[in-house]
Amino acid sequence: MFLAWNEIKRNKLKFSLIIGVLVMISYLLFLLSGLASGLMNMNREGIDKWQADAIVLNKDANQTVEQSLFNKEDVSNSLKKQTTLKQSGVIISNGTHEENALLFGVTDKSFLVPKMIEGKKFHKDNEVIADESLKDKGFKLGDKLSLSQSDEKLKIVGFSESAKYNASPVLFSNNNTIQKLNPSLSSDKTNAVVVKDANWQKKSLPNNLEAIKIENFIKNLPGYQAQNLTLNFMIIFLLVISATVIGIFLYVITLQKTNLFGVLKAQGFTNGYLAKVVLSQTFIIALIGTLIGLILTIITSAFLPSVVPIKFSIVTLTIYGVVLIAVSLIGSLFSILTIRKVDPLKAIG
Incomplete structure (x- = not known):
């Protein structure tokens, strides 16, 4: 040396x-x-925050949430802890900034919604929680969001931790809100069911559905x-x-x-x-x-x-x-x- x-x-x-x-x-x-x-x-950051084990989709959907559609009752009693997920792509604008985003329709106490950092959770139709990546892009609490594909207006009532899904920022709303934008997502329909159950592989599902391990689901995201x-x-x-x-x-x-x-x-x-x-x-x-x-x-x-x-x-x-x-x-x-x-x-x- x-x-x-x-x-x-x-x-x-x-x-x-x-x-x-x-x-x-x-x-x-x-x-x-x-x-x-x-x-x-x-x-994958939004998916990782679910801390889920698997996701149930329609077999014909090519492992894509938005292309999947089935009756949520088909898995209502099959798995231990589960929550429905409804998804729709939207283009939002607050009058100053415009952004492509994903709107998730979830239940009130769904584990899909990340930790809140500002504001409150949605309690009414057309109220949404935005992930903080949108906050960095010029959107703020109380903004009224116009949509390119609908006359409906959304209001940001809270911000959550960053929860991007397939590189897109996410808005969380109740199921009624997303149904207004996509009538096919009626109260008895869903795009996916996200599962927290270590024994999910042992549970049976109807022939038209498939349960996919979360890690495999992430790997099959477009472009990942x-x-x-x-x-x-x-x-x-x-x-x-x-x-x-x-x-x-x-x-x-x-x-x-x-x-x-x-x-x-x-x-x-x-x-x-x-x-x-x-x-x-x-x-x-x-x-x-x-x-x-x-x-x-x-x-x-x-x-x-x-x-x-x-x-x-x-x-x-x-x-x-x-x-x-x-x-x-x-x-x-x-x-x-x-x-x-x-x-x-x-x-x-």
């Missing part, structure tokens, strides 16, 4: 270039990981897997690029020092010792580059606007940082193999 660190200090410019590349790679890696987490959270796979592939490619770049830089540096390694071998330094020097150098520059990239990421997160779907987790950032350092060490193996092939007599001349 001593020899490795001293060489880095003597060749600041050369090693600074490698560290600079690592800083850019780690910075982009951390931002992509935050973007991946943010997009995942936008799709495509977004995750795309960003994960980008992260994997970044790690591969990192290993390649580090490997090339260190390989070139090793070739430039062939005579030096030959002299060191002639003086009795073993291949194992020289390999440790290279690994130590790689660890030091990878650690410095990763830490600087992490600091830049934290600074950037403080200035990003709330509309950017990015979410950082200390655990995730730590894991990616460790993986990046490990991948950089793997990239240095090419240099170690080159050192092993150095012949002291040929190197000295």
Whole structure:
């Protein structure tokens, strides 16, 4: 480690270039990981707050709530704890701001409604609770909302914790309100039944219905897997690029020092010792580059606007940082193999 660190200090410019590349790679890696987490959270945060085990849908609905429709009495006594869910897409406007949203029709004490942060729960028709992401977009308590597809007016009486569903903000209303907008959702009909029952798989349902594990339901949300796979592939490619770049830089540096390694071998330094020097150098520059990239990421997160779907987790950032350092060490193996092939007599001349 001593020899490795001293060489880095003597060749600041050369090693600074490698560290600079690592800083850019780690910075982009951390931002992509935050973007991946943010997009995942936008799709599933409302569903996660249900803390449910399964959801019952019509088999012909392709696991899509809004396309599902069935008699709620079909599952009335089948499962332990359950609540109906009626859903309709709406375009809302308070006169200043316009937004695409989802309107959920739920019962008064439904566990689908997240914790309130402001205002009160709905008690009358056309009263709604909005999730706080709408508050960040210019909607406020008491706003009268006009709808593009209906003459009905909705009034925001409260705000809940953020509860986005498939990247859309959610409004919660009673069943009468959503029925006015969608007459097919009559009192005896529902789009879905959300279930809290650890033994839901053992319960029987009519042939036209299916119960889906919540995690599987989330994975089948439109765009969810495509977004995750795309960003994960980008992260994997970044790690591969990192290993390649580090490997090339260190390989070139090793070739430039062939005579030096030959002299060191002639003086009795073993291949194992020289390999440790290279690994130590790689660890030091990878650690410095990763830490600087992490600091830049934290600074950037403080200035990003709330509309950017990015979410950082200390655990995730730590894991990616460790993986990046490990991948950089793997990239240095090419240099170690080159050192092993150095012949002291040929190197000295």
